[in-house]
Amino acid sequence: MDTRLLKCLSFKSCTSSSTIRNPSQDDTPSISREYHLAVHTASYIEIRSNVEAQSHHLNPTRERVKEALPSTPTRLTRLLSTFFDHTETASDLCLHLRRTLLHARELHAPLHDLLKTLDPTHPTPRDCDRALQLLHPFETLQNPIPDNTFSAVRAALSALKTLLDRRTAKSLSRLRLFRHAVRGSAVCLVAIAVTVVAATVAATVHALVTLPAAGAGVAVPVCASEKRETARLRQLDAAARCAYVLSNDLGTIDALVSRLRAAVEADKVLVRLGLERENERYLVQEVIKQLWKSHQGFLLQIEELEEHIFLCFYNINKARLLVLQEICNDPAF
Template identity: 45%
Template structure:
């Protein structure tokens, strides 16, 4: 489900200031995998006004998540089934778990977007039919606006408040995992360097011994020659095999670290967008309550309509921004999981 044009950073270092982020973002939302995710999470042939709020929980169905999440839980379990228990296995499993939980959170937040569009649909319809000059509204139009305001005021904010426990818990998980991965990456890099030096040293030792053997061959019996040559062969071959194994571990750690870095940043961005939307909804609810306090009096209702018209475009732009980032997050999760699973299967192939 991924393509070579995916916009997932390949390094755990922050992007260079010279990178054109707007262009990168535009390219990301034009990928095939992004389009597929977008089509999967949006209702088919259904206007937002027709969405049944009471049945949006159906989107949380595990089968739906399994379809969106690629590779899904079953594929991951199959790949890790025969893995020897180790720190590496534990860290890789933790990454797969955290990325799956992030997908669940994104799915919940997309439900919030659908709820918001449904909640705002009556207001949207109202503003479409009202005159552009709110002061020219008739009493009948004000009465209709009052009724729509009452309905809106009874509904809950679709978005969680800033710093909700879902975001805090996920950020804490990724922060802890990132620290653990960085520590083990540092150790793994050190072991690879040591093994590489050991392999090089063993090769030099072998060459030196062979030269010494040639020089002293006249004085040394043939069985001693065999002993001298055989001694360095084991340390020469053994570090090479160990180095390949350590490099395979290093590749898996780096894949998990890249995925963790990307998802941690995505969560921060999505958290900020959700916080802005929650604040915007609370602002509209407060504004509407102020308009309702004076009953069906035309003047306060006209003032509320005027302000809502000013806020309308900005709010729906923020909704679209969140939807796009949720799809990008889904795409990044699937790409990172796929790359990590490829590293695991490659290591299994080399080991067999």
């Protein structure tokens, strides 16, 4: 498994938004352990089984998300709703790409069956004849591998992260104001308490005994607005981090798709060369040898790409659960 996948795998737990690790931290041993744990979790295995059975479903579902979000839209809820919309789109595109890869396997199955029945290092004249018969229809096939499948949703996730970051900065500014106000209120309360104690001391000697208690009884006021803003900040942070990780996941898949598409195009060039020079048996034999090598690579690339798709499904669901949990933890929702 290549390290680009491991760098994108950044979800450790669904307990809180703080469990999303920054993908920029290149800690290969730690990430390798994380990858190993991820692919052996029950949720990953279940997702892979469902995708292979063509019955994958988002978790949490669109209906569950709609229930969790407040009915009265705000700037924050619109951003969060957009996040869930983009992750749903990404999931749909992953499922479509998975079906495309199954179709690509079917198209290459006759070539795969042929190459299994011959010695690629020494193709016989009969092998060349069989190969030429097969290559004629194969050459006319369109490349089944798409290009830039996730470019639009990646751009949308990046734009969303920018908006979330701006909203996070505003939320942090509000929190600072709240905390300054709380500290100011506490100072005022202490000053009032000192004044009261001083007046009491002047009236009675017994106030000296209660002075420590009076000072200890001064409490910093609890700011409900600060709690509310902290909850918003956690939601924004979770959504922004998840959007970043998923955008990287999809970028990795797009790169692998482009590589696979290029490999198919290279095979088509080989096939075309063999058909154009079919009377030159030595050249046809060389084409068969190269096709056998490239086909092994084609199968490995499809397997690697499918593995990335399964992990992306897993990360999409994990991201949605993380953000939903922060929403449900907000007492105002």
